[in-house]
Amino acid sequence: MTDAFHAYSGLLSASAMVLLLTMIVAFYVSLTLEAFKNANDSRVEATALRRGGAGMDCRPGI
Known part of the structure; x- marks a missing residue:
């Protein structure tokens, strides 16, 4: 019995x-x-920011 219990x-x-x-x-x-x-994700965001994307408004005169 004890052998089965130990196993x-x-x-x-x-x-x-x-x-x-x-x-x-x-x-x-x-x-x-x-x-x-x-x-x-952070690399994609950095690339988008460097290219002027991700919410940056590049129109002149603003």
Whole structure:
């Protein structure tokens, strides 16, 4: 009986560790993807501002 309990306990512990590791990796990947998305967004905004876009009014006499 105790052998079955120890085997079940070990399996439960291992699956809990795998689940925790999966959650940590998913969180890290989501942060990394968010950082890449923000970097691309800011690069697009900087390019638009340099080209005179993004709300800049270039009409003379205003």
